[in-house]
Amino acid sequence: xxxxxxxxxxxxxxxxxxxxxxxxxxxxxxxxxxxxxxxxxxxxxxxxxxxxxxxxxxxxxxxxxxxxxxxxxxxxxxxxxxxxxxxxxxxxxxxxxxxxxxxxxxxxxxxxxxxxxxxxxxxxxxxxxxxxxxxxxxxxxxxxxxxxxxxxxxxxxxxxxxxxxxxxxxxxxxxxxxxxxxxxxxxxxxxxxxxxxxxxxxxxxxxxxxxxxxxxxxxxxxxxxxxxxxxxxxxxxxxxxxxxxxxxxxxxxxxxxxxxxxxxxxxxxxxxxxxxxxxxxxxxxxxxxxxxxxxxxxxxxxxxxxxxxxxxxxxxxxxxxxxxxxxxxxxxxxxxxxxxxxxxxxxxxxxxxxxxxxxxxxxxxxxxxxxxxxxxxxxxxxxxxxxxxxxxxxxxxxxxxxxxxxxxxxxxxxxxxxxxxxxxxxxxxxxxxxxxxxxxxxxxxxxxxxxxxxxxxxx
Amino acid sequence: xxxxxxxxxxxxxxxxxxxxxxxxxxxxxxxxxxxxxxxxxxxxxxxxxxxxxxxxxxxxxxxxxxxxxxx
Numbered sequence: 001x002x003x004x005x006x007x008x009x010x011x012x013x014x015x016x017x018x019x020x021x022x023x024x025x026x027x028x029x030x031x032x033x034x035x036x037x038x039x040x041x042x043x044x045x046x047x048x049x050x051x052x053x054x055x056x057x058x059x060x061x062x063x064x065x066x067x068x069x070x071x072x073x074x075x076x077x078x079x080x081x082x083x084x085x086x087x088x089x090x091x092x093x094x095x096x097x098x099x100x101x102x103x104x105x106x107x108x109x110x111x112x113x114x115x116x117x118x119x120x121x122x123x124x125x126x127x128x129x130x131x132x133x134x135x136x137x138x139x140x141x142x143x144x145x146x147x148x149x150x151x152x153x154x155x156x157x158x159x160x161x162x163x164x165x166x167x168x169x170x171x172x173x174x175x176x177x178x179x180x181x182x183x184x185x186x187x188x189x190x191x192x193x194x195x196x197x198x199x200x201x202x203x204x205x206x207x208x209x210x211x212x213x214x215x216x217x218x219x220x221x222x223x224x225x226x227x228x229x230x231x232x233x234x235x236x237x238x239x240x241x242x243x244x245x246x247x248x249x250x251x252x253x254x255x256x257x258x259x260x261x262x263x264x265x266x267x268x269x270x271x272x273x274x275x276x277x278x279x280x281x282x283x284x285x286x287x288x289x290x291x292x293x294x295x296x297x298x299x300x301x302x303x304x305x306x307x308x309x310x311x312x313x314x315x316x317x318x319x320x321x322x323x324x325x326x327x328x329x330x331x332x333x334x335x336x337x338x339x340x341x342x343x344x345x346x347x348x349x350x351x352x353x354x355x356x357x358x359x360x361x362x363x364x365x366x367x368x369x370x371x372x373x374x375x376x377x378x379x380x381x382x383x384x385x386x387x388x389x390x391x392x393x394x395x396x397x398x399x400x401x402x403x404x405x406x407x408x409x410x411x412x413x414x415x416x417x418x419x420x421x422x423x424x425x426x427x428x429x430x431x432x433x434x435x436x437x438x439x440x441x442x443x444x445x446x447x448x449x450x451x452x453x454x455x456x457x458x459x
Numbered sequence: 460x461x462x463x464x465x466x467x468x469x470x471x472x473x474x475x476x477x478x479x480x481x482x483x484x485x486x487x488x489x490x491x492x493x494x495x496x497x498x499x500x501x502x503x504x505x506x507x508x509x510x511x512x513x514x515x516x517x518x519x520x521x522x523x524x525x526x527x528x529x530x
Contacts, residue, residue, distance in 0.1 A: 055501040057501050057505070059505050076500055076501050090504070182480055183482070185479060185481065239522070244479060244480070245489060247479075247481065248481050251496060255520065311516075311519040312519075313519035313520055315520070317494055317496065324494060328520075330520070332516040334516070338515045338516055364510070366514065366516060392513065393515050418502070450505075450509065454501060454502075
């Protein structure tokens with residue numbers, strides 16, 4: 001009863017406030033046009049001279065030691081049809097090359113593996129974390145989004161997304177609503193997204209925890225290695241958010257998120273080393289006579305077919321006389337036991353009449369998934385139902401530090417560039433280490449450089 | 460009972476929000492591009508995509524980052 005009365009009272013206040021809003025909004029529109037800034041929360045006609053607002057960028061992402069490199073071009077175009085009706089189109093093209101850790105552990109001797117295609121082999125020298133260098137891919141992604149007011153104070157948005165890689169297809173749809181309260185100082189939002197992805201691994205699907213076999217040459221036109229076929233996964237995301245103006249210089253956003261993935265969640269290219277249950281050393285294997293193949297026993301990984309994640313995200317922006325401080329925090333937890341904390345901050349420092357510098361730091365830390373293993377014990381011990389040696393599921397932390405520079409030219413368009421460094425450090429939980437592995441683990445840690453050039457313009 | 464308490468908490472929180480905020484003519488700072496919560500959307504999209512590929516958790520800010528095999 002108390003709650004209902006409060007809600008009714010709040011609604012009454014909102015109605016009265018809205019009348020003031022119209023007068024205030026007209027003043028705000030006039031003030032903002034004098035100041036040359038965008039008008040908040042006020043319906044204005046689209047700029048018919050330049051209805052398209054386009055953010056475009058080229059990104060280079062390069063990891064140390066010849067690992068993954070990504071070159072990407074991307075554009076986000078928004079067309080304003082006036083009265084807050086907007087169409088957004090995002091296009092992205094990625095080209096990936098380089099080597100990726102296959103999950104096997106480093107050993108005292110050289111190791112040979114069958115490549116994902118099942119047709120050839122690759123080798124890793126002694127003492128080195130094994131990398132699969134057959135990895136390369138091109139990804140194309142297209143997203144469309146429409147938003148418009150539905151009724152006074154309500155905004156609706158809906159979108160469709162598609163992406164395609166050689167071995168992966170993604171189809172997604174999202175739908176959301178926002179409702180403004182309190183003279184548009186408070187906005188509540190609710191959104192739902194559903195995705196259906198198809199995985200068609202090179203060399204086919206492998207049964208969970210099946211053993212890597214010798215390479216087979218099928219000739220120029222025939223067959224393929226592994227089990228063939230494809231599988232799918234479905235992801236449902238729910239997001240509830242509130243954004244709140246805290247004062248003339250401060251705005252806050254808090255999101256609660258829930259994500260439910262089901263289906264094929266395994267990485268088809270990741271393997272685990274099978275080791276002696278006492279010494280922890282890799283169990284050797286000899287390829288069949290005349291064949292080339294793995295020189296150790298390796299199993300393809302196995303992950304559960306469902307994952308439920310919950311998250312809390314908070315972000316605040318505060319203006320200090322033209323300088324803008326942005327701080328963010330995210331907590332995520334899931335039923336794979338991966339809990340993570342992310343802290344992020346940016347500080348935009350304007351200088352001259354039309355330039356800015358923006359330092360950025362980010363810290364990420366996560367716990368290992370319950371089924372993460374550095375290796376799997378062979379012998380008579382039964383295999384676990386699920387196991388993965390993917391370092392992205394181990395105890396891990398990562399730090400990013402970078403700087404962005406932006407300059408607005410005479411036409412009002414912005415050039416910018418940013419350079420960032422990323423370092424990831426993982427650790428195998430000690431309870432999973434066996435014999436000689438204790439004190440001798442080598443994780444596939446890496447450094448990466450992120451370099452981006454962007455141009456933000458109107459058409 | 461628990462739901463009633465939750466509802467009361469939500470309503471009181473919303474009323475708390477009603478006392479926060481500014482008048483429409485006090486928005487000159489909040490209206491700037493660099494004060495928008497979705498500013499630099501392309502940087503965010505790139506970052507979400509990179510961290511989605513390299514770390515065990517993703518998302519939270521929005522739905523970005525997904526839809527890739529990403530090994």
